[in-house]
Amino acid sequence: MRIALFEPEIAGNVGAVLRLGACFGATIDLIEPLGFAWDDRRVRRTAMDYIDHVTIARHADFQAFQATVGESRLVLFTTKSSESAYEFAFRADDILLFGKESAGIPQEIAETCDARVRIPMRPEVRSMNLATSAALALGEALRQTDSLPQ
Template structure:
């Protein structure tokens, strides 16, 4: 299972996702350009000492990331507030790539078109969205629970 961040805007959120990936045993992939220098102090501070315990990769573009995940046979699951399937009804598979959009704008239409599934995390009506790091933690935990994947990537 991998956690992928599309052009993240906030270093602390990316660092928190790295920490989550380290603790839950999932790789984290950062699709650039990011809104901060990847590896910067804020990024490392949020990841704390966990950054050395995580397998993570940078990709120069969505096209590069998409080519990698296709070559590995990974299904791409986008988490979006406009998702067609609620998290509670979606069935994950081992090896899925869970994709989260940038904090300021989500993902562009061409990324929406490239995914295999669009999933939403149910929320109370009238509220816009969860923090991306919180949403990633919820989604990754559920995906690993369903696939008996805790403790390994």
């Protein structure tokens, strides 16, 4: 399973997602441009030595990323969906896509996704932190596909 971050803006969030990928064996795709310098020490500080245990794929733009998708489904996590991630049937080769922290995903990219799901939350709040959302999403997808590490 892969987690793809579209133009992430906050180094600490990326570091936390890298650590998540290391712990659960998920590849992390970073779709550029990034909102920070890659050598930013905050990424390494958040990811710590876990960064040495995760596969990271960097892509110059969405088209370069799209060329790597193959037969996998692109599952977009968005607050604009009515389908709950807990009712969606994940597959082991799905790619879980998350938009940038400030703006999400452009509509033209959202339309290329195979599915759009949301993490249910109280209606009076806007959204969760990117790394928290990725953790909930990956945990549920791995649980459903019996792919959790032992």
